[in-house]
Amino acid sequence: MSELYEPKSKHIPQATIKRLATYVQVLKNFDRDNVEVVSSNPLAEACGVQGSQVRKDLAYFGEFGIRGVGYHVKSLMQSITSSLGVDHEWPMVLVGVGNLGRAMINHINRHAHAFTIKAIFDCDPFKIGDKVYGFEVLSPSEIQDCVEKMHIAIGIITTRPERAQRACDHLVNAGITAILNFAPARIKVPDTVKVEYVDFFRNLYSLVFNLTQGEKN
Amino acid sequence: MSELYEPKSKHIPQATIKRLATYVQVLKNFDRDNVEVVSSNPLAEACGVQGSQVRKDLAYFGEFGIRGVGYHVKSLMQSITSSLGVDHEWPMVLVGVGNLGRAMINHINRHAHAFTIKAIFDCDPFKIGDKVYGFEVLSPSEIQDCVEKMHIAIGIITTRPERAQRACDHLVNAGITAILNFAPARIKVPDTVKVEYVDFFRNLYSLVFNLTQGEKN
DNA sequence: TAGCTCTTGTGAAAAATTGTACAAGGAGAA
DNA sequence: TTCTCCTTGTACAATTTTTCACAAGAGCTA
Numbered sequence: 001m002s003e004l005y006e007p008k009s010k011h012i013p014q015a016t017i018k019r020l021a022t023y024v025q026v027l028k029n030f031d032r033d034n035v036e037v038v039s040s041n042p043l044a045e046a047c048g049v050q051g052s053q054v055r056k057d058l059a060y061f062g063e064f065g066i067r068g069v070g071y072h073v074k075s076l077m078q079s080i081t082s083s084l085g086v087d088h089e090w091p092m093v094l095v096g097v098g099n100l101g102r103a104m105i106n107h108i109n110r111h112a113h114a115f116t117i118k119a120i121f122d123c124d125p126f127k128i129g130d131k132v133y134g135f136e137v138l139s140p141s142e143i144q145d146c147v148e149k150m151h152i153a154i155g156i157i158t159t160r161p162e163r164a165q166r167a168c169d170h171l172v173n174a175g176i177t178a179i180l181n182f183a184p185a186r187i188k189v190p191d192t193v194k195v196e197y198v199d200f201f202r203n204l205y206s207l208v209f210n211l212t213q214g215e216k217n
Numbered sequence: 218m219s220e221l222y223e224p225k226s227k228h229i230p231q232a233t234i235k236r237l238a239t240y241v242q243v244l245k246n247f248d249r250d251n252v253e254v255v256s257s258n259p260l261a262e263a264c265g266v267q268g269s270q271v272r273k274d275l276a277y278f279g280e281f282g283i284r285g286v287g288y289h290v291k292s293l294m295q296s297i298t299s300s301l302g303v304d305h306e307w308p309m310v311l312v313g314v315g316n317l318g319r320a321m322i323n324h325i326n327r328h329a330h331a332f333t334i335k336a337i338f339d340c341d342p343f344k345i346g347d348k349v350y351g352f353e354v355l356s357p358s359e360i361q362d363c364v365e366k367m368h369i370a371i372g373i374i375t376t377r378p379e380r381a382q383r384a385c386d387h388l389v390n391a392g393i394t395a396i397l398n399f400a401p402a403r404i405k406v407p408d409t410v411k412v413e414y415v416d417f418f419r420n421l422y423s424l425v426f427n428l429t430q431g432e433k434n
Numbered sequence: 435t436a437g438c439t440c441t442t443g444t445g446a447a448a449a450a451t452t453g454t455a456c457a458a459g460g461a462g463a464a
Numbered sequence: 465t466t467c468t469c470c471t472t473g474t475a476c477a478a479t480t481t482t483t484c485a486c487a488a489g490a491g492c493t494a
Contacts, residue, residue, distance in 0.1 A: 013451070014423060021422040025401055029378075039471060046403055051471095052453060059473060067459045067472040084422055085429035103320030111401065115421055153428055154421070161246075178424040180417065184242055184328065186263055194427045196420035200397065203413035204332055204371070205238040205301055206231060207395040210411045211370055212302035230481065256441060268441095269483060276443060284442040284489045 016057045020080050022047050023054065027077045039070030086114040091152045093176070095167040096159030097122040097130070097137050100182055104158055105133050117156070119146045121170075123163060140167075144174035154178045161185035233274045237297050239264050240271065244294045256287030303331040308369045310393070312384040313376030314339040314347070314354050317399055321375055322350050334373070336363050338387075340380060357384070361391035371395045378402035 026046045030038055041051040058064055058076075061083040065071045081087040092108075094101060094117050105117055120135045121143055122128060130137045138146070146152065155171035157164055157179060164183035171179060178194045181187055189195055243263045247255055258268040275281055275293075278300040282288045298304040309325075311318060311334050322334050337352045338360055339345060347354045355363070363369065372388035374381055374396060381400035388396060395411045398404055406412055 011450095012426075015451080017423050017426050018419045021416070021419040022403070024422075025416070025418075026403060029402070041471090048403065050453070052455095053451095055471090055473060056452080063473070065472050066461085068461060068470045070471065084426045086422055086425050090421075090425060099320055099323045103316055103324075106316045107320075112418060112421075114425075115418070154424060178428050180420055180424060182417075185246065186239070186243060186265065194424055196417075196424050198415070198417045198420055199238070199242070200399075200413075200415045201242070201329060201332070202235045202238040203397055203415055204307075204329075205241075205303055206234045207371060207397060207411055207413050208303050208307060208331075209229075209234050209301045211395050228480095232481075258441090267483070269485095270481095272441090272443060273482080280443070282442050283491090285440045285491060287441065 012060045016060060017084065019047065019049065019053070019057055020084060023057075024077055024080050027073055027080075030073050031077065035073055037070045037072055038076075040065070043071070081114070088114070090115050090154055091118040091150050092116065092154040092156055093119045093121065093143060093146060093152055093171070094156040094158060095121045095140065095143075095171065096157060096163065096183070097127055097132055098158065098160070101158035102132055104156065104182065105135065108156075109133070115154075118150055118152060123159075123166065140170045143170050143176075147174040147176060152176065154180065157181045157183050157187070159183050229277045233277060234301065236264065236266060236270070236274055237301060240274075241294055241297050244290055244297075247290050248294065252290055254287045255290055255293075257282070260288070298331070305331070307332050307371055308335040308367050309333065309371040309373055310336045310338065310360060310363060310369055310388070311373040311375060312338045312357065312360075312388065313374060313380065313400070314344055314349055315375065315377070318375035319349055321373065321399065322352065325373075326350070332371075335367055335369065340376075340383065357387045360387050360393075364391040364393060369393065371397065374398045374400050374404070376400050 023043065026043065027038075040054045044051040044054045047054070062079065064076050064079045078087065092115060094105060097120055101120070105120060108115055109117055120132060120137055121140050122137050123140055127137050128139050153176065155176040155178070157167045157171070159167045161184050164181060164185040165187050167183075168179060168181070168187040168189060172189055172193055177192060179187070179189065180196050180198065182198050184199055184201065186197075187195060240260065243260065244255075257271045261268040261271045264271070279296065281293050281296045295304065309332060311322060314337055318337070322337060325332055326334055336355060337349060338355050338357050340357055344354050345356050370393065372393040372395070374384045374388070376384045378401050381398060381402040382404050385396060385398070385404040385406060389406055389410055394409060396404070396406065397413050397415060399415050401416055401418065404412060
């Protein structure tokens with residue numbers, strides 16, 4: 001087995017990446033239950049997809065399984081996280097220390113191995129200087145310095161929607177190239193910056209649509 | 218224009234539903250800025266999709282535009298929300314009053330028009346009876362009664378991953394048919410129950426993958 | 435009314451994704 | 465070693481989703 005996993009083919013669907021994240025989550029559970037080897041079908045079932053889908057997704061990055069046997073849980077986890085680049089720590093900054101922001105600081109720094117919030121910012125001068133979960137709330141003017149010193153690539157936005165674009169601009173100017181936006185607003189960024197939106201109202205809309213559809217059938 | 222909007226065609230992609238939620242979000246902003254009419258291209262650009270995509274998505278539900286003119290912002294919002302069934306209130310219950318749970322109670326009840334949390338539950342006997350944002354934390358044994366009395370269809374899970382399945386079982390037994398799961402764990406439900414997963418580590422994985430990919434090019 | 439401009443709604447084409455089916459290959463038994 | 469049993473990895477087929485391109489239609493002007 002090689003040390004470094006590079007994609008075998010050019011283009012990998014975003015859906016595949018998202019599924020790989022799920023596989024890791026489920027593999028962690030298998031590992032916790034002391035399962036050592038798992039084949040594609042049980043893994044797929046636990047993730048709510050088809051076995052062939054799992055095999056195809058993994059095939060983008062390499063051959064991690066043993067024919068006739070399956071996948072070694074621990075080594076597959078390692079292979080996936082290494083392939084995606086989440087096998088080491090990613091420091092992050094967060095802008096917007098409201099209720100949602102506080103929850104995320106706490107939630108992310110507790111749960112995630114690969115992701116840690118290192119500094120927090122807010123535009124509200126009354127909040128600057130406050131201590132939140134051990135962090136001092138800083139002024140956005142300090143983002144750039146912080147990002148450069150700590151080599152931070154990822155920023156999180158948890159402001160109100162009206163403030164999202166401003167927060168985004170601060171982050172982009174500071175040199176951030178990836179943004180996770182929790183604010184219910186679309187933001188404009190240069191092509192060089194990647195944005196992911198987390199908006200669970202989308203999920204609620206989807207649930208409601210399925211509920212109302214179901215009634216008609 | 219008719220009063221009730223029913224889908225014109227049989228199957229509508231989930232991706233379309235999710236995009237429609239985004240359109241509503243963006244239309245709200247146009248409305249706030251007193252824009253009265255918008256055509257598909259500017260709307261699409263603000264949502265990060267193609268104009269033809271917007272038109273096709275809307276076409277699943279009816280003809281809401283005026284040729285040569287565009288869409289009336291207010292009436293399009295109304296048409297979409299009515300089509301999806303989110304033009305009236307959906308009461309919800311939440312299980313798991315930890316940090317994430319608290320944040321969601323506050324966040325959802327402040328922001329969303331169509332969605333309101335009506336009661337909150339926790340398995341931890343030490344939490345039961347506590348007051349959180351005006352709600353008393355109840356025992357899971359009371360879910361069924363609550364769901365029936367208030368005609369609640371949607372449940373939210375914000376427990377720790379180990380507890381997610383138990384919370385889910387409580388909800389399903391109580392008659393809940395749609396679940397929004399924030400816990401980083403997959404849950405098993407009967408076919409009649411819809412589940413949507415909110416897992417922003419997926420989004421973080423995606424960002425990191427794109428960052429590491431970008432380096433290589 | 436006729437003519438011009440603009441944008442929708444939609445069939446058809448293209449692209450992307452998912453599912454199928456099976457050859458290839460590893461492990462263990464005889 | 466040889467045979468059998470399993471499961472992977474992948475070529476190909478089917479399906480789904482997105483994009484393209486344009487006819488149809490609405491408003492405005494003269």
